[in-house]
Amino acid sequence: MVQILQPIAQWIQEFTGLKNNVGRFWLLAWIGVFLPVLAIGGQHSARVMDVAALDGHATVSDHLVYVEQTQQVYTVEDLLADQVAGDIPWIGNHSDTPGFGFDTNTFWFRLLVNNSGQQPLSRLLEINNPVLDEVLFYQVGEDGYIVNVSKTGDRNPSSDRPFFHHNLVLPFQIPAGETHYLYFRVTTSGSLEFPLEMWEPEAFQNRDQVKLLFFGALFGILVVMGVYNFFIYTLFRDKSMVYYAAFSIGLMLFLSTMHGFTNQFLWSDSPWLRENALVVVIPLTLFFSLMFSRHFLQLEQSYPRLNQMIMVLASLCLMLALAAPFARYSELIRLNAAMVIPICLGGIVVGFSRWVGGYKPARYFVIAWTAFLFAIAFYSLSKFGLFSRSGLSEYSVQLGAVAEAVLFAFALADRMNTQRKAFIKAQAKALELQKIANERLEARVTERTQELQGAMSDLENANQRLQALTMQDGLTGIRNRRYFDEKLEREWHRAIRSQDSIAMLLIDIDFFKAFNDKYGHLAGDECLKAVAQLIEKTLTRPSDSVARYGGEEFAVILPETDVDGAVHVAENIRLAVEQQSIPVDGGSVHVTVSIGAAAKKPQPQNEQQELIAVADQSLYIAKSAGRNCTRTPGSEANK
Numbered sequence: 001m002v003q004i005l006q007p008i009a010q011w012i013q014e015f016t017g018l019k020n021n022v023g024r025f026w027l028l029a030w031i032g033v034f035l036p037v038l039a040i041g042g043q044h045s046a047r048v049m050d051v052a053a054l055d056g057h058a059t060v061s062d063h064l065v066y067v068e069q070t071q072q073v074y075t076v077e078d079l080l081a082d083q084v085a086g087d088i089p090w091i092g093n094h095s096d097t098p099g100f101g102f103d104t105n106t107f108w109f110r111l112l113v114n115n116s117g118q119q120p121l122s123r124l125l126e127i128n129n130p131v132l133d134e135v136l137f138y139q140v141g142e143d144g145y146i147v148n149v150s151k152t153g154d155r156n157p158s159s160d161r162p163f164f165h166h167n168l169v170l171p172f173q174i175p176a177g178e179t180h181y182l183y184f185r186v187t188t189s190g191s192l193e194f195p196l197e198m199w200e201p202e203a204f205q206n207r208d209q210v211k212l213l214f215f216g217a218l219f220g221i222l223v224v225m226g227v228y229n230f231f232i233y234t235l236f237r238d239k240s241m242v243y244y245a246a247f248s249i250g251l252m253l254f255l256s257t258m259h260g261f262t263n264q265f266l267w268s269d270s271p272w273l274r275e276n277a278l279v280v281v282i283p284l285t286l287f288f289s290l291m292f293s294r295h296f297l298q299l300e301q302s303y304p305r306l307n308q309m310i311m312v313l314a315s316l317c318l319m320l321a322l323a324a325p326f327a328r329y330s331e332l333i334r335l336n337a338a339m340v341i342p343i344c345l346g347g348i349v350v351g352f353s354r355w356v357g358g359y360k361p362a363r364y365f366v367i368a369w370t371a372f373l374f375a376i377a378f379y380s381l382s383k384f385g386l387f388s389r390s391g392l393s394e395y396s397v398q399l400g401a402v403a404e405a406v407l408f409a410f411a412l413a414d415r416m417n418t419q420r421k422a423f424i425k426a427q428a429k430a431l432e433l434q435k436i437a438n439e440r441l442e443a444r445v446t447e448r449t450q451e452l453q454g455a456m457s458d459l460e461n462a463n464q465r466l467q468a469l470t471m472q473d474g475l476t477g478i479r480n481r482r483y484f485d486e487k488l489e490r491e492w493h494r495a496i497r498s499q500d501s502i503a504m505l506l507i508d509i510d511f512f513k514a515f516n517d518k519y520g521h522l523a524g525d526e527c528l529k530a531v532a533q534l535i536e537k538t539l540t541r542p543s544d545s546v547a548r549y550g551g552e553e554f555a556v557i558l559p560e561t562d563v564d565g566a567v568h569v570a571e572n573i574r575l576a577v578e579q580q581s582i583p584v585d586g587g588s589v590h591v592t593v594s595i596g597a598a599a600k601k602p603q604p605q606n607e608q609q610e611l612i613a614v615a616d617q618s619l620y621i622a623k624s625a626g627r628n629c630t631r632t633p634g635s636e637a638n639k
Helices: 001-017 022-046 076-085 201-236 239-258 261-266 271-276 278-296 302-320 329-356 362-383 391-427 427-469 481-498 512-519 523-538 561-579 608-624
Strands: 049-051 058-059 066-069 107-113 122-125 133-139 147-151 168-174 179-187 196-199 502-509 546-551 555-559 581-584 588-592 593-602
Touching: 022 168, 076 133, 107 122, 122 201, 133 168, 133 201, 147 168, 147 502, 168 302, 179 593, 196 201, 201 261, 201 391, 239 261, 239 278, 239 391, 278 329, 278 362, 302 329, 329 362, 362 391, 362 512, 391 555, 391 593, 481 502, 481 555, 481 608, 502 523, 502 561, 502 608, 512 523, 523 555, 523 561, 523 581, 593 608
Parallel strands: 049 107
Antiparallel strands: 058 196, 066 107, 107 179, 122 168, 122 196, 133 147, 133 179, 502 555, 502 593, 546 555, 581 588
């Protein structure tokens, strides 16, 4: 710092004429005090969004700064401290949309807003990427306190979001003359893009009417084309039509899922579908497109080997769809995205070969796949972060889908016309062949139906097994977070009805990260298992339950228990853990835990999150008091 300040001091000294050592000392001291303040002020005053100057709406992504959690994990407390210290390495975003491809790390985004007007203002922040898993929003006022907290993302049902909409919308208010910090904690398993727009509420509603009209027309075209071709299939028994009908419906489901409509209306109450629908819809849509291409181009007769290759690809698509309940979403979405462009390109090459070979209906097929390939390629590459998000990239798939639907309709109509002429020329023979074809078709449909029923039965059994495992933590063998949330909600409502007290313990293994770093993750896993088993053995009542809350934290629910009883149970747990030795390579070690205890007699207007917040506050007090202790709000210790 002295090396930086000394040249500045010398320059000002020459300019002002200060020559004595005392004058130099005070000059250097004042610069040392005020230069960091000015630097921090300059850092935080840059890229401010004035909500009073908003004219309808504006893209505010270029006002964002962000930081990626790789080695260091930031909490909201760290961000609040950073407003003074300025030690977090924020990176400025200069594109219309921050895009990071398939990055599963957590990102923090920050937006600085102020209200230069004379009245408090309400604004809406729209995130045009509804398939983000979770977005935590914090609004920090001028006094440094959080004034607004909300959560959205496809992990939350639409009814639980702060604003009912197919996109992720966050409302906020800002008083006149104030400057606020807006923080966004973004986590997702898919493509991480954060396109952020700010709206006046009235302008947002007006835009939404036009947007919903566009999507309604788009989805209507795809559904009508699908239903129409299905009915044509019932008349002509042409498999390409039923596959095209299924493809159109799948494409509609894909687009509606990408834009959040399915999560809003179709499967809002299904957490699994909200998070994993894309890895089911995409491979099924690709499967139907391959089967449509195979039948439309008559590859079974003209290119038998190529037909077998397409069948292999179609089987792979089905396997990807069936793997959705078992494989990781982040891996499946990459595989699905990587398959789209090769399949589109292959469709063009095969269609062109058939066109050159004299099969005239293939010309519309080639044009349709070409249009869709360009649309999908542009969209997929933007998802991999190779292009910045824009209106063209976001709506390219929709436009390509409509063009493809229309061109496929021309292709089917052209082929129907060709077939009609051939039918007229050889009607008698065609009738006989049609009868045989119908018999084979019915036999194949029966066979496929039986296979599908068997597969569905296997899938149902697997889903039942998976349902049983969803309530258990895979590492420790105790209950998991999902079970904890459901158990707490049930006990909370029961306590309201019976007017009993309910208690909760939050338990954290002390210095667990250091334990992991010193003895390795395998030893850390054994430590988690041992602590979990000790806690479970310490609980004596059948109604008491323990669950893994996250990382090295555990949560205990104690129905019909006051704070003294909670402290008693907590101390039993703490002492049991303290006395237990954990085996490691070459010996054994002891670990300790910090415990936050809380108890409450809930009322109908209370939420169970209040109990969690108090227990978390108690845990924080226990850690601050030196760890290896039990704390409750307002008390020093019960050790």
